[in-house]
Amino acid sequence: MTLASLRKKLLPDGPALDIHVHPLNCFGSYRVSSPGTDAERLVATARRSGVTRMCVFSLYETTPYEPTAEQCRLANDYVLRMRDAEPEAILPFCYVTPAFPDEAVAEIERCVGGQAMAGVKLWVARRATDPGLDPIMEAAVAKDVPVLQHAWLKTTGNLPGESTPFDVADLARRHPKARIIMAHLNGVGYRGIEAVVDVPNVVVDTSGGDPESGLVEAAVRRLGPHRVVYGSDAPIRHFGVTMNKVLGAGIPDAAKRAILWENALRILKLDRREER
Amino acid sequence: MIIDVNAWTGPLPALVNVPYDAASVRASLREYGVERIFMAPLAAAWSANPHLCNANVYESADEFDDISPVPVIDPTLPTWPEELEKAAGHRAVRMIKLLPGYGGYELAVADDLLAEADQAGLVVMVQIRIDDPRRHHPLAMVPDVPAGDVVEAAMRHPNLKLVIGGASATALRDFAAQVRDLPGLYADTSQVDGVDSVKMLVNAGIGGKVLFGSHAPVFMPAASMARALIDLHDDTAVGIMEDNASGLLSV
Numbered sequence: 001m002t003l004a005s006l007r008k009k010l011l012p013d014g015p016a017l018d019i020h021v022h023p024l025n026c027f028g029s030y031r032v033s034s035p036g037t038d039a040e041r042l043v044a045t046a047r048r049s050g051v052t053r054m055c056v057f058s059l060y061e062t063t064p065y066e067p068t069a070e071q072c073r074l075a076n077d078y079v080l081r082m083r084d085a086e087p088e089a090i091l092p093f094c095y096v097t098p099a100f101p102d103e104a105v106a107e108i109e110r111c112v113g114g115q116a117m118a119g120v121k122l123w124v125a126r127r128a129t130d131p132g133l134d135p136i137m138e139a140a141v142a143k144d145v146p147v148l149q150h151a152w153l154k155t156t157g158n159l160p161g162e163s164t165p166f167d168v169a170d171l172a173r174r175h176p177k178a179r180i181i182m183a184h185l186n187g188v189g190y191r192g193i194e195a196v197v198d199v200p201n202v203v204v205d206t207s208g209g210d211p212e213s214g215l216v217e218a219a220v221r222r223l224g225p226h227r228v229v230y231g232s233d234a235p236i237r238h239f240g241v242t243m244n245k246v247l248g249a250g251i252p253d254a255a256k257r258a259i260l261w262e263n264a265l266r267i268l269k270l271d272r273r274e275e276r
Numbered sequence: 277m278i279i280d281v282n283a284w285t286g287p288l289p290a291l292v293n294v295p296y297d298a299a300s301v302r303a304s305l306r307e308y309g310v311e312r313i314f315m316a317p318l319a320a321a322w323s324a325n326p327h328l329c330n331a332n333v334y335e336s337a338d339e340f341d342d343i344s345p346v347p348v349i350d351p352t353l354p355t356w357p358e359e360l361e362k363a364a365g366h367r368a369v370r371m372i373k374l375l376p377g378y379g380g381y382e383l384a385v386a387d388d389l390l391a392e393a394d395q396a397g398l399v400v401m402v403q404i405r406i407d408d409p410r411r412h413h414p415l416a417m418v419p420d421v422p423a424g425d426v427v428e429a430a431m432r433h434p435n436l437k438l439v440i441g442g443a444s445a446t447a448l449r450d451f452a453a454q455v456r457d458l459p460g461l462y463a464d465t466s467q468v469d470g471v472d473s474v475k476m477l478v479n480a481g482i483g484g485k486v487l488f489g490s491h492a493p494v495f496m497p498a499a500s501m502a503r504a505l506i507d508l509h510d511d512t513a514v515g516i517m518e519d520n521a522s523g524l525l526s527v
Contacts (some may be wrong), residue, residue, distance in 0.1 A: 001309035006501065010501060042471075187410075238473060
């Protein structure tokens with residue numbers, strides 16, 4: 001096998017949409033001088049691994065676990081400027097905190113309603129069982145966008161506001177009309193898959209943790225290929241490593257295509273959004 | 277020829293429905309062009325006597341010419357000198373492996389073993405981690421071995437060839453100067469992650485000391501290949517995937 005043929009084998013044979021990406025100014029070792037530079041460098045890096053489009057959300061440059069509403073607003077302004085630099089590649093998500101539900105709803109109106117952001121991001125300020133999420137979920141449903149909820153199941157202990165997959169299942173049952181992307185397949189693991197098996201409005205992204213053998217196959221087997229979606233968590237993780245969790249999995253090619261592209265289009269309602 | 281310096285065979289409790297016999301691991305790596313596999317026994321991690329698990333990799337080497345056994349040796353067992361002698365006398369052994377985290381010992385305890393390995397001309401890999409502690413079973417948690425402990429061992433044994441196995445990108449960036457400056461110290465790519473992470477190690481001046489490791493079957497071969505190949509030009513990639521290991525391990 002030549003290096004050229006090996007390189008080809010590590011790339012998808014069609015477009016790929018990464019549903020879980022952060023700016024370089026939040027994580028990783030690169031220092032960037034502006035949102036435009038951030039976007040250009042991130043997109044160039046992603047393209048080497050075959051990623052053609054990506055959902056990007058900032059957690060503010062200092063990534064505080066308890067962000068203020070103002071920090072969320074600045075984070076969202078940053079990714080809007082990234083989209084200005086790379087409009088074909090970047091689909092920005094709106095970062096909000098359930099600690100300030102009223103401000104969060106207003107921010108969703110500003111960013112999704114006013115700026116056509118593609119989704120809402122929730123991180124670790126409050127667990128998904130917290131009632132502060134409810135108005136956010138209602139706003140997302142009203143705007144017809146998905147919510148990407150961070151989740152992990154850490155033996156070493158979750159953060160106080162960090163959701164488990166069981167919390168995400170609770171959220172999905174409270175809001176059955178919401179489209180929820182549970183982050184970090186490799187963070188929630190086999191127990192996390194089971195937590196959402198019977199909650200059809202939850203899909204899981206393939207990000208989080210290491211490229212453990214067998215986990216993507218397990219998710220496809222238990223949830224079906226239509227409920228698994230490619231996410232890298234770049235720049236914390238490598239676009240190509242995470243891409244090859246899917247490409248290297250023992251699942252049918254049609255399932256790989258669904259995970260890398262088609263499911264994201266459906267969840268984001270991208271075809272319809274781009275006709276507007 | 278792609279050389280994998282960090283593959284395994286055998287069971288690990290966290291591995292679910294993943295074939296781990298040597299033939300399956302070998303096939304999974306050959307699918308991505310790996311032609312020489314340095315293979316250690318995974319069961320050694322949880323065995324009270326890791327030496328008993330080495331038979332598995334010796335037998336695998338008898339069956340497949342492209343597998344080099346990497347026996348695990350535990351310096352807290354009184355039989356380590358015999359196990360080391362057996363390794364040194366085997367036609368295909370170039371490297372042994374230490375699992376201080378799972379063996380529950382400090383690396384400093386292994387100084388006599390490291391000195392003997394050096395005398396025998398064996399390379400030693402110290403495995404920093406097997407899997408993410410955040411994902412361990414709650415009754416089976418094993419902290420990472422500090423990469424600095426391996427660096428200190430390399431300073432105490434300047435002639436020994438020592439490989440940091442399974443270190444993170446952050447750890448290797450933190451110790452890049454030592455990896456660059458200590459002639460016998462190397463590291464593998466098996467748990468280096470993050471955007472451009474291997475490229476950054478190259479940019480930090482240690483491209484000549486970095487070796488391709490897959491961590492199969494625990495990790496997916498395709499993913500391990502991507503981290504080592506995608507961001508690098510061919511000549512740099514060949515260095516990491518073949519030349520560095522070829523020189524170190526006399527392949």
